[in-house]
Amino acid sequence: MTSTASAALPALTCQRGAFQLPRDAHYFNCAYMGPLPRVSERAGVEALTRKRLPTSIVAPDDFWDADKLRALFSQLVNVGDPNRIAVQPGVSYAVATAARNLQVEASQNIVLTHEQFPGNVYSWHRLATESGAELRVVKPPEAAGRGAAWNERLLEAIDASTAVVAVPQVHWTDGTLFDLVEVGRRCREVGAALVVDATQSVGAMPFDVEAVQPDVLTCATYKWLLGPYSLSLAYFGPRFNDGVPLEETWIARNNSEDFQNLVDYQDAYQEGAVRYDVSERANFFLLPIAAASLELLLEWKPERIQEYCAELTREMLVEAGELGYSVERERWRSSHLFGLRMPEGVDLASLKQTLAERNVSASLRGSALRLAPNVYNDLDDVDALMGVLREAVS
């Protein structure tokens, strides 16, 4: 899914200056949490100070700042109508909304990938228990060609009895890439709903809603969207036009901008996915931070971030390969998130300790090291990481 939008743009250079990471912090852990860019921090501080004087927060205009966020996110993931985006507090919230509104019968199945992040799992466990439907968890093989074979198995698992396919774009533990255009096509063939948690990819990797045609795409903002915690954005497709929200926030009802007449109760919701907004969605502290970060990402462009991470790590991965480390083929993994498998004999406890001593931040997931670089990383960071990897096998 490469976009041509960046074809005319020069390659992205290191953007460390846009952040406040100390020089000796070698942060390869955006999959855990993204650092806040300087502009977003400034937007947040400014937002905080506005509440010193409540009259500086203007009703109803400021209550509609959420619409700016919808528009920015729509641009990022190629959604034509910003009202298809709901402002929510987390991935689990979007998935619970989806599960509440999907009819699943005992004869049907729900397809998930193995060891998926729990935010896109527990609601399906509940729905399967309550409906009697089968949960189909698709495992990868442990052989060579793991990514390609995992994708094949995923497509094979989707059949005429599939009601829901709940998957990520890239796996949160090792960056395995799922071909969602193909998954989307297969879902439409059998009439299954496609619910995508793209928290570990959107922002750093292109996602095209028009190409994938998911029914739900949800994304927490505190990782690759470089935004705040407790905020997520979710696209809901036409399948959810008449659904029931988890809560009945008044702000999502028709005419809610008319503050004088709020007790003229309205049965109808606003259009699209607005009905799925969380209550008090007009979070005056968090929304400006998220908007500033989205503006930055739109300027940098996800495809250029992906290229930047690929270039930054290319030589390092060649050397790591020579030392016995292994990584999934480029076609089946992301460049901003991938798992480095250890050669025989590496002591994980001492590797962990050396990483901490050298201020190299990355997560051990099972026996693989999850590396999650971003535009603030540079060759100094890569050198620090390589130093640890060399020592671990010496």
Ligand SMILES: Cc1ncc(COP(=O)(O)O)c(C=O)c1O
């Ligand atoms: C893939 C993925 N989805 C979602 C989340 C967060 O889920 P929630 O917003 O429900 O807390 C994380 C956090 O690590 C994640 O890795």
